Amino acid sequence: MPPALAIFLSILAALVLLNTWATRRVLRSAEFGNRKALMVMGIWILPFLGAFMARYQFAPPVDSAPAPDSLPGHDGEQPPAPEVLRIAGLPPFELLDHLSAPADLPRMDWQALGAWAGQAESPATATEAIEQGRRAWLLHLRDTIGPHMHLHEGQDVLILSPLEPSVVQAMAGYVGKTRQRIARVLDGVARFQPGEKSVLLVLESEELYYHYVGQFYPDGGEFAFSGGMFIHDGCPHFVVVQADLSAIEPVIAHELTHSALSYLRLPTWLDEGLAVNTEHRIAGAGRPAQSAQAMHQRHQAFWNAERMQEFWSGDSFQRTDEGNQLSYDLARIAVAQLASDWPAFSRFATSARRSDAGAEAASSALGIDLGAYVGTLVQSSEDWTPRPHTWSTQRAQQAAHLHF
Numbered sequence: 001m002p003p004a005l006a007i008f009l010s011i012l013a014a015l016v017l018l019n020t021w022a023t024r025r026v027l028r029s030a031e032f033g034n035r036k037a038l039m040v041m042g043i044w045i046l047p048f049l050g051a052f053m054a055r056y057q058f059a060p061p062v063d064s065a066p067a068p069d070s071l072p073g074h075d076g077e078q079p080p081a082p083e084v085l086r087i088a089g090l091p092p093f094e095l096l097d098h099l100s101a102p103a104d105l106p107r108m109d110w111q112a113l114g115a116w117a118g119q120a121e122s123p124a125t126a127t128e129a130i131e132q133g134r135r136a137w138l139l140h141l142r143d144t145i146g147p148h149m150h151l152h153e154g155q156d157v158l159i160l161s162p163l164e165p166s167v168v169q170a171m172a173g174y175v176g177k178t179r180q181r182i183a184r185v186l187d188g189v190a191r192f193q194p195g196e197k198s199v200l201l202v203l204e205s206e207e208l209y210y211h212y213v214g215q216f217y218p219d220g221g222e223f224a225f226s227g228g229m230f231i232h233d234g235c236p237h238f239v240v241v242q243a244d245l246s247a248i249e250p251v252i253a254h255e256l257t258h259s260a261l262s263y264l265r266l267p268t269w270l271d272e273g274l275a276v277n278t279e280h281r282i283a284g285a286g287r288p289a290q291s292a293q294a295m296h297q298r299h300q301a302f303w304n305a306e307r308m309q310e311f312w313s314g315d316s317f318q319r320t321d322e323g324n325q326l327s328y329d330l331a332r333i334a335v336a337q338l339a340s341d342w343p344a345f346s347r348f349a350t351s352a353r354r355s356d357a358g359a360e361a362a363s364s365a366l367g368i369d370l371g372a373y374v375g376t377l378v379q380s381s382e383d384w385t386p387r388p389h390t391w392s393t394q395r396a397q398q399a400a401h402l403h404f
Contacts, residue, residue, distance in 0.1 A: 078139075078142075078150060078151060079139070080139070080143075081136060081139035081140040081142070081143050082095060082136050082139070083095050083096055085116075085129070085132050085133060085136060087120070087125065087128060087129050087132065088125075089120060089121055089125060090116065090117075090119055090120060090125075090129060091116075091119075093113070093116045093129075093133070095133075095136055095140075098112045098113065099137075099140060101144075102215050103211060103212070103214060103215040104144070105141060105144055105145075105211075105212060105215070106137065106140040106141050106144055107215065108133065108134075108137045108234065108235065109234075110133075110233075110234025110235055111234065113129075113130065113133040113234075114130070114234075116129065116133075117129035117130045117133070124195070127194075127195045127196065130196075131195075131196070131197065134158065134197075134199060134235050135151070135153070135158060137235065138151050138158060138160045138199070139151060141160060141201075142160055145203075145208070148162045148204075149161065149162055150162070150163075150168075152165075152168045152169070152172060153197075154169075154172035154173075154175070154176065154197075155172075155176060156172075156175060156176040156179055156192075156197055156198060157172050157175040157176065157197050157198045157199070157200060158197050158198070158199050158200070159171060159172060159175075159200045159201075159202065160200070160201050160202070161200075161201070161202035161242070162202070162204050162242065163202060163242070171200075171202075171248070171252075174249065174252060175198055175200065175252060175256065178252055178253050178256050178282060179192055179198065179256060179260070181253075181282050182253070182256055182257055182260050182278060182282070183260070185278055185281050185282065186257070186260065186261075186274065186278060187342075187346075188346045188350070189261070189264075189274070189346055189349045189350060190257065190260035190261060191260060191263055192259070192260055193263070198237075198238075198256060198259055199235060199236070199237035199238070200237065200238055200239075200240070200252075201237060201238070201239040201240070202239075202240055202241075202242050203239060203240070203241055203242060204242045205241070205242070206241055209239060209240075209241045212239060213229055213231070213239060216231055216233055227240060227241055227247065227251055228240040228241070228251035228252075228254065228255050229255070230255040230258035230259060230262075232258075232262045236259055236262050238252075238255035238256070238258070238259065240252070240255070249283045250279050250283040250284070250286075253278065253279045253282040253283045254275045254276065254278075254279040255275075257274060257275040257278040257279065258271060258275050261274060261275075264349070264350060264352075265353075265354055266349070266352055266354065266358075267312070267314070267352055267353070267354045267357045267358045268313075268314030268317055268354075269311055269312065269314070269317075269327070269330075269331045269334070269357065270331070270335065270349065270352055270357075270358055272317060272327070272328055272331045272332075273331035273332050273333075273334055273335030273336075274335055274349070276328055276331065276332040276335075277332055277335055277336055277339070280332075295329060296378075298322070298326060299326055299329070299330060299377075299378045300378055300379065300380070302322065302323065302326050303326070303330070303378055303380065304380075304382060305382045305383055305384060307323070308371070308374075308382075308384045309386070309387055309390050309391065310323070311327055311330065311331075312357035312386040312387075312388075312391070313357070313388075313391035313392065315391070315392065317331075330374070330377070330378070333377055334373075334374050334377060337377065338362075338366065338373075341366075344365055344366055345365075345366070347365040348361050348362060348365035348366050351364070351365060355388060356386055356388055357370065357386035357388070358370060358386075359371070359385070359386045369385070370385075370386065371383065371384035371385035371386060372384070372385075
C-alpha cells in the first residue's frame with residue numbers, strides 16, 4: 001500500500017472514531033428537543049468542529065451524571081401508592097375514602113384534601129399536605145394505567161410518564177427553566193405558588209389522552225383536538241400525548257403559562273392569548289400555514305356579533321371547526337396589541353373578570369371599549385360588546401377549568 005494512502009486511511013479511521021464518540025456523547029446527553037439532531041448533523045458535516053462542540057457544549061452522559069430526583073423506594077423500585085396520608089399535627093387522611101373512578105381512572109376529592117390540609121398550623125405544613133396528596137394521587141394513577149408508568153419528582157415538577165429516565169430528567173429541567181422564563185416574560189402577571197410543583201402527565205396514546213380528559217367534559221360533548229391541555233380542577237395539572245414529544249417544548253410552555261395564570265381566573269380569550277404569545281416568545285412561533293392577509297380575510301368572514309359572544313364566553317375555543325383556530329388567533333392578536341403598554345396591560349390582566357370577559361377592567365385600566373377595540377382588529381362595525389346574560393352557564397364553567 002502506498003504510504004500516502006495508508007496515511008489517508010489512518011486519518012479517515014481516526015476521524016470516524018472521533019465522530020462516533022462525539023455522536024454517542026450527544027445521544028446520551030440529557031439535552032431535549034431538536035438540539036441533539038442538529039448537533040449530530042454538525043458532527044458529520046463539520047467533523048472536527050462538530051466533535052469539539054460536542055465535547056464542550058454538552059453535559060456528561062446521563063450514566064455519569066448525578067442521578068435524577070426520583071421518588072425513593074425499595075431496591076431501586078418506586079414506592080407503592082399509599083392508602084393513608086400522615087403528617088405531624090394532622091389527623092390521618094384516609095385516601096381510599098376520597099378516591100373515585102368516574103372514567104376507570106382514580107380521581108381525588110380535592111375539596112376534602114384541601115379541608116384536611118387547612119387544619120395545619122402553618123402554611124408550610126398545609127403546602128406539604130397538599131403536595132403529599134397530589135403525589136399519592138399520581139401513584140394511584142400510575143398503578144391504574146400500568147407498570148410502564150413511572151413518577152419522577154424534580155425540584156419544580158412531578159412527572160408521571162412512560163418515558164426513559166434521561167428523557168424525563170431533561171423534561172423536568174426544561175419545565176424548571178420555562179417556569180423562570182414565564183415569570184420574566186409575564187412580569188407582575190404570572191405567578192407560581194411558592195413550594196408548589198407543576199404536575200405533568202405524559203400519556204402514551206391519543207386514545208388514553210382523550211379518555212383521561214373526557215372525564216372533565218360534559219356528557220356528549222365534542223372534543224377540540226389538541227396535543228396538550230391544562231386542567232384546573234382541584235389539582236392544577238397539564239396533560240400531553242407521548243406521540244407529540246417532538247413538539248413538546250411549545251406545549252409545555254403553553255400549558256405552564258396557563259398554570260402560572262390560573263390564580264387569576266382570567267377570561268378564556270385573555271388566558272389563551274397570553275399563553276399563545278408566551279409560547280411563541282419562549283419556544284418560537286413556527287412558520288404560519290397561511291399569510292397574515294389570508295388569516296385576516298378568514299376572520300372577517302367568520303366573526304359576527306353572535307359568534308363574538310362565543311369568543312367572550314370561551315365557547316368558541318372548544319369548537320371543532322375553523323372557529324377553534326380563529327379563536328386562538330384572534331386572542332393572540334388582541335393580547336399582542338393590548339400588551340404594547342405593559343404596565344397598563346398588567347393592571348388590566350390582574351383585574352379582568354371572567355364574568356364580563358374583562359370589559360370593565362379594559363375600560364378602567366386601558367381606557368377602551370373592549371368590544372369596539374377587538375372589532376377594529378377585524379374591521380367590523382358591529383356591536384361586539386360582551387353580553388354575559390346570553391352565555392351558556394355549563395359551557396362557561398367547562399371553559400373555566402379546561403385550557404388547550
